[in-house]
Amino acid sequence: MQTLTTRARRAPLAMALFVALLAPGLAFAQTAKERELEARIAQLEAQVQALIGAQQQQQATLAQTQTTLDQVRVAQAAPADGKPKIQSSPILSAGNPDGRFSYGGFIKVDAMVTDTSDGEIADGSAGRLFYLPGAIPVGGVDESSADIDTHAQFSRFWFAADGEVQGHKTRAYLEFDLFGGGSSNLGNQASTNTHALTLRQAYVSWDKWLAGQTWSNFQDVAALPDAVDFVGPTEGTTFVRQAQLRYTSGPFSVALENPQTVVGSYRSTTRTTSDDGTLPDVSARYTNKGDWGHFSVAGLARQLQHETTTTDASGTGFGVSVSGKYNLSKTDDIRYMLTGGSGIGRYVGFALGADGTLDATGEDIDATGVLAGFVAWRHVFDPKLRGNLMVSRAQFDNDTDWTGFGVTRSAQSIHANLIYSPFPKLDVGAELIFGNRELESGADGDLRRLHTSVKYSF
Structure with missing residues (x-):
């Protein structure tokens, strides 16, 4: 009877010891997966950042181009003499350049x-x-x-x-x-x-x-x-x-x-x-x-x-x-x-x-x-x-x-x-x-x- 009691008391202890012995392995396995996932996330984030940078650069280029076009239009609409021009170049091929x-x-x-x-x-x-x-x-x-x-x-x-x-x-x-x-x-x-x-x-x-x-x-x-x-x-x-x-x-x-x-x-x-x-x-x-x-x-x-x-x-x-x-x-x-x-x-x-x-x-x-x-x-x-x-x-x-x-x-x-x-x-x-x-x-x-x-x- 004492032996059964002793064995019953020793079972949880053995179970705890078993879990303690397995825990490092489990923790090691979980950390590897997380690291792989984190690596993939970091790679995706890098790709997204690259795309965002390219888009921002493209938008900046477009904005600069639009500004240049607006400046050209303003220059054409309001030349030095203050008179608006109908077109930037003469309709007639033999016309004067600023006609x-x-x-x-x-x-x-x-x-x-x-x-x-x-x-x-x-x-x-x-x-x-x-x-x-x-x-x-x-x-x-x-x-x-x-x-x-x-x-x-x-x-x-x-x-x-x-x-x-x-x-x-x-x-x-x-x-x-x-x-x-x-x-x-x-x-x-x-x-x-x-x-x-x-x-x-x-x-x-x-x-x-x-x-x-x-x-x-x-x-x-x-x-x-x-x-x-x-x-x-x-x-x-x-x-x-x-x-x-x-x-x-x-x-x-x-x-x-x-x-x-x-x-x-x-x-x-x-x-x-x-x-x-x-x-x-x-x-x-x-x-x-x-x-x-x-x-x-x-x-x-x-x-x-x-x-x-x-x-x-x-x-x-x-x-x-x-x-x-x-x-x-x-x-x-x-x-x-x-x-x-x-x-x-x-x-x-x-x-x-x-x-x-x-x-x-x-x-x-x-x-x-x-x-x-x-x-x-x-x-x-x-x-x-x-x-x-x-x-x-x-x-x-x-x-x-x-x-x-x-x-x-x-x-x-x-x-x-x-x-x-x-x-x-x-x-x-x-x-x-x-x-x-x-x-x-x-x-x-x-x-x-x-x-x-x-x-x-x-």
């Missing part, structure tokens, strides 16, 4: 109903497309006529290339519209309405010099009214585009312009456009600008010349024009032009009157006096709606002993319009026009027109 190319224009659709008191304006006449006082029929007897005309011929586009070459600012400019008549036998309203391309302006300028075809230096384009019609108060407006050489310095400009003489035949309405002049028309202008608007005065001196196989007629012409725009408020302005002189008929109202008239022998030109002008009031009702009211008149001092009684003595018109812009660059307009032309004989004719248009600028 800036631009393009613009508008699409304009015109539709009008015209009623004249003394006969119909001839088909194909420019007077069917816009207000042309010289085309108003005069002298008909109870021949009132109404016509509807629609066209898109005054749609326009232009190209310009601006740059700086060896310190000289340069510009090349081309402008066209479709007011060139039918370009083929199919160019009529019965079929294709095809129209030819018309050159409006083509010039190059460098610093203060300009050479090429553009608006006459005698014309103040900035004073033209906001009209639905192509011109608006045509008879009171100086309106000429022609080749010239111009020099501008600050508010002053002087130009040598293309000489042409519009000559009326002796006691006849027949007129001839002569290019026999040997001296250019000389124009000079001064313009003063400010927040209030602008004021401009221009002078013109010219030679009148007409040659035939047997005669050589000549004369002189001169003129003065005062024009400008005065801002009455943020929503109202007044625009005006007053032109007077002798022998400058072709510069006023699309040659409404001749520059002069030949005498009976065809050896002398009697210059015709003219006084013409307009006043226009513009009011902005809100950002989308504006309106204009225009009054215009031209008066000619004809010597009826030379001209006869069939030439234009005067023309006048009143224009009122509303122009709605549902969104920027789109104008929908309607203009009422009342015009009158009177001859030296006292006969006259009236024009009444509703002119509508849709115009989108781009």
Whole structure:
């Protein structure tokens, strides 16, 4: 019994001793596995750290590249002269390296109903497309006529290339519209309405010099009214585009312009456009600008010349024009032009009157006096709606002993319009026009027109 008891007491001790003897082996085996696992974890951590480092380096490279690109874009958008560039290199392969190319224009659709008191304006006449006082029929007897005309011929586009070459600012400019008549036998309203391309302006300028075809230096384009019609108060407006050489310095400009003489035949309405002049028309202008608007005065001196196989007629012409725009408020302005002189008929109202008239022998030109002008009031009702009211008149001092009684003595018109812009660059307009032309004989004719248009600028 004592032996069993002793054995029972000795069993736990033996078990404890057995466990103690095995424990070092167990501990050694567990430590080896842990070390293997830790080694693998450390290897994975090293690989992850390598990947993170590579990613960070790649992100840093991308950030540096983006910064460089942003700097290039900023440099291109804001060059030293402060003018934004459209592209980093010229579109034209022959262009200057720092040139800036631009393009613009508008699409304009015109539709009008015209009623004249003394006969119909001839088909194909420019007077069917816009207000042309010289085309108003005069002298008909109870021949009132109404016509509807629609066209898109005054749609326009232009190209310009601006740059700086060896310190000289340069510009090349081309402008066209479709007011060139039918370009083929199919160019009529019965079929294709095809129209030819018309050159409006083509010039190059460098610093203060300009050479090429553009608006006459005698014309103040900035004073033209906001009209639905192509011109608006045509008879009171100086309106000429022609080749010239111009020099501008600050508010002053002087130009040598293309000489042409519009000559009326002796006691006849027949007129001839002569290019026999040997001296250019000389124009000079001064313009003063400010927040209030602008004021401009221009002078013109010219030679009148007409040659035939047997005669050589000549004369002189001169003129003065005062024009400008005065801002009455943020929503109202007044625009005006007053032109007077002798022998400058072709510069006023699309040659409404001749520059002069030949005498009976065809050896002398009697210059015709003219006084013409307009006043226009513009009011902005809100950002989308504006309106204009225009009054215009031209008066000619004809010597009826030379001209006869069939030439234009005067023309006048009143224009009122509303122009709605549902969104920027789109104008929908309607203009009422009342015009009158009177001859030296006292006969006259009236024009009444509703002119509508849709115009989108781009």
